[in-house]
Amino acid sequence: MTTWNSGPYPPPDPNQGYYGGQQGYPPPPQQPYPGAGYPNAPPPMYTGGMPQAGGYPGSAPYGQPAGGAPYGQPYGQPGGGAYNNQADMYGTSYPEDPEVKGFDFSDKSIRRGFIRKVYSILMVQLLITGAFISIFFFHQGAKRFVQHNSWLFIFALIIMLVAMIALACCGEVRRKAPMNFILLALFTFAEAFLLAVATSRYDADAVLMAVGITAALCLGLTLFAFQTKWDFTMCGGFLFVCVLILMIFGLVISILAMTKALGSFKVVNLVYASLGALIFSVYLIYDTQLMMGGKHKYSISPEEYIFAALNLYVDIVNIFLYILTIIGASRD
Incomplete structure (x- = not known):
């Protein structure tokens, strides 16, 4: 009888049957x-x-x-x-992708910090604008220099348009520092210069009155936007159409005024300025609620603090210009 002397397997059991052609080999465990x-x-x-x-x-x-x-x-x-790190047969993935980064923008503390940053930038813009207006009112040499060099107005207008288009249309540019701050500074200085040149045609008391009315109106509209239950964030398309109609209306008024075909220009100018102040007042509420987020249907990302400050600044400047136009037209 053969004996089992080597190999890792135990000796065959003679009581087992045949498996794989060898007697005594048990089948492997299943x-x-x-x-x-x-x-x-x-x-x-x-x-x-x-x-x-x-x-x-x-x-x-x-x-x-x-x-x-x-x-x-x-x-x-x-x-x-x-x-x-790959999805299994149920479509889940464990752990989460480490490349996905960001913040929970629904967090109230992040939203409050975003609002503080926007209003801080806005206050700096308004201070720069006020400084330019003051220079043109209290320094007659600067006013005369601009009047004899009209190319400065055109140059500032081009800079303002280029900076505004870059900030409004290029998302990567306005979210990338320091380029976003540089463009915003260029826009603010150019807009402040244009605004100072425009206000230099009016009396100082009219400008001060327009500043006071604008400040009170903007403060009231901001508080209203923070407290009201009405959601103005759904009115973006309607407001855009209103601005287009206002621009066409202003262009038609300008053409009629140049051709002397307009009868009472003063009344039409008052109507135009009143409509402009009304539309941009609603725009201020709209942009404020976009910045607030929360209960509103649409909101702006906290990464877009430059864009939010730009919107609010443009709204306030337009409200100021239309109110100044109303005061000037009423005084003739």
Whole structure:
């Protein structure tokens, strides 16, 4: 009778039947796949080598993909995929993509910090504008210099338009420092210069009256925008159409005034200025609620603090100009 002298297997049992052409070899133990019952259970992954009791050298436990979940964890469940950063059969991904970064913009503390930053930038813009207007009122040499060099007005107008288009249309530019601050500074200085030249045609008391009325009106509209339950953020398209109609109306008035075909220019100018002040007052509420976010349907991202400050500044400047036009037309 043959004796068993070598090999990793135990001696054959003569009571066992034939298996694989050898008498006495027991069949290998049958182990179920981990997570049996799932439709796409993977086949066992072999890495080669001689068979050993309990598996293959250097391989994962029987029925488990190399590098996968611990033995017995259902395949297709969280953590059961071969690579945990890929979506499994249920469409989930664990862990989250480390490249996804940002803030929770619904957080009230972030929104409040954003509002403080916007109003801080706006106050600096208004101070610069007030300084330019004061120079043209109290320094007659500067006023005469601008009157004899009209190219400065055209140059400032071009800078203002280019900076405004870049900030309004290029999202990457207005969100990237320091380029966004440089463009905003250029826009503010150019707009302040243009505004100072325009106001130099009026009397000082009329300008001071327009400044007071504008400040009171903007403060009241801002408080109204913060407290009201009406949502003005859905009126963006309507306000844009109103501004286009106002621009066409102003162009028609200018053409009729130049051709002497307009009868009472003073009345028409009062109507035009009143409509402009009304439209930009609503625009101020609209832009303020976009900045607030929260309960409103639409809101602006806290990353867009330059764009929000630009919108509010343009609204206030237009309200001031239309109120000054109303005062000037009423005084003739």
